[in-house]
Amino acid sequence: MIEVQHLTKRYGPVTAVDDVSFRAERGEILGFLGPNGAGKTTTMRILTGYMPATGGKAVVGGYDVQDQPIEAKRRTGYLPETPPLYPDMTVRDYLDFCARIKGVPRGERAARVKSSMDRTRVSDVAHRHCGKLSKGYRQRVGLAQALLHNPDVLILDEPTAGLDPKQIIETRQLIKQLGGDHTVILSTHILPEVSQTCNRVVIINKGRVVAVDSPDNLTARLRGSETMFLQVDAAGADAKGALAAVPGVTDVRVAEMRGPVAALEVESAAGRDVRRDLAAAVVTRGWGLLELRPMRMSLEEIFLHLTTEDTASAATEAAGGGDR
């Protein structure tokens, strides 16, 4: 559905997007993750035909966005970072105008506007002026606009920005539903959003793709070693010594002493389950084992790991494997 190959965009001496390649299949929800200024919006603007790329190629719905822009745009719905609303128009008039310029036939226009408003829950403000809407409604009217012509591809630039928690959940549900028969690309800097809604994640930093994979695989792949978290009611030094002696354990740190209870982080080689031995080591010494759980690298940590400069080279290697 979407195929991006070696996309590059330069503004004078600044390279905003540098050799970005990825693809998204029909029905997939692809998350675009990266710090501010990473090139997410620029990439999306190229995909939607808003601006031309300096180099590379982007194909949307089978049409090259540069060579056949009208055909590509017919198949794309786009919600920019700021919803493109005309403040003096009512929501219904606005959507009707959008449907008109998107080529929705006259006879279907009213029905399409209505179904878009229903899906995004903006019907109750149909007669209000766009300029008088709250941020949440603006965002949803913008989304309604993107859905009007029932496009194959939806490109959403931070669709949940500025919404309250309830609206965020509703919007995520809507996006998940849309993922069934549309291809969705959404950008965000909210990490849980990616793990909750997306099938695959493209992590982008300084214009380069640093990783492409499913959220689960990313978590697994970046975990070079397993870390266990334990709470033991014993003196820190004693516990540390006992646990370090367990076969397979590579490192033990005392994270914190909470009164008589020591909180420890135990690292072991990847793929080796040391939980039984750890438990045995504690119990045979007569200490109480208050907690034992694996520590997973959260998406936040992966993100920081991949986008922090001194680990950039390691991250690029990781990206090589994920790029299909």
Add this chain to the structure above:
Amino acid sequence: MNNILAIAHKELKAYFASPIAYVVIGLFALMFGFFYYTLLGIFIEQGMRMMGLQGGPTQNVNDQMIRPLFLNASVLLLFVLPMITMRTYSEEKRSGTIELLLTAPLTDVQIIMGKFLGAMALYAAMLAVTLIHLGVLFAFGTPEWIPIATGYLGLLLMGGCFISVGLLISSFTRNQIVAVMATFAVFLLLWVINWAGPLTGPRTSAVLDYLSITSHLDDFTRGVVDTKHVVYYVSFIAFGLFLTARSVDTERWRG
């Protein structure tokens, strides 16, 4: 064509949804009414004085009143039309709605033509108000209608030139104040460019005369539609719109 009309319709609605249309039409009607009142007053006074004289020159409402009225109206356009064009692109750029237009399945030319037609429609509505003034003259006298019709044609064409320049300037900036001031300055320059004629050689002077936007209006107000003036105006408009298309395209690259 449907796309062009969709944009034009939206533009026109936007003018009437904001105070711009009312301010522009209101101010224009007020100033036009003032010119109308004074020119008519002078005309009547002259008529009164003539009545006493035998065999004096006959009075002609077309030459003595309507023609100066049209020329005065053309001066008003200098001030009024920048207000119509200032928001066309600047506003879309400032509010981000330009992203909607540029990512919709529309060509740049369709967007520009739509905006041009929208502005022209508001301008035509503004001129339509003055039909009332001239209608009154028909009710009480017998002016010739041909110079009036060609005068309106001339004003429409001249306004079209101004609007095409206004669109171009609006496409340069997201600031409407900058757009309106720059447009006004360029209009004024196009207006008076032939004043530099006497300072230059006869050939340059002729070129400047040709470039000046007003020198082409005169024949229209006399009831003459000369092809050379029509060609001047139409090619001026086309060139202005072409430059606007180039400007919009350049902006795309710059992002």
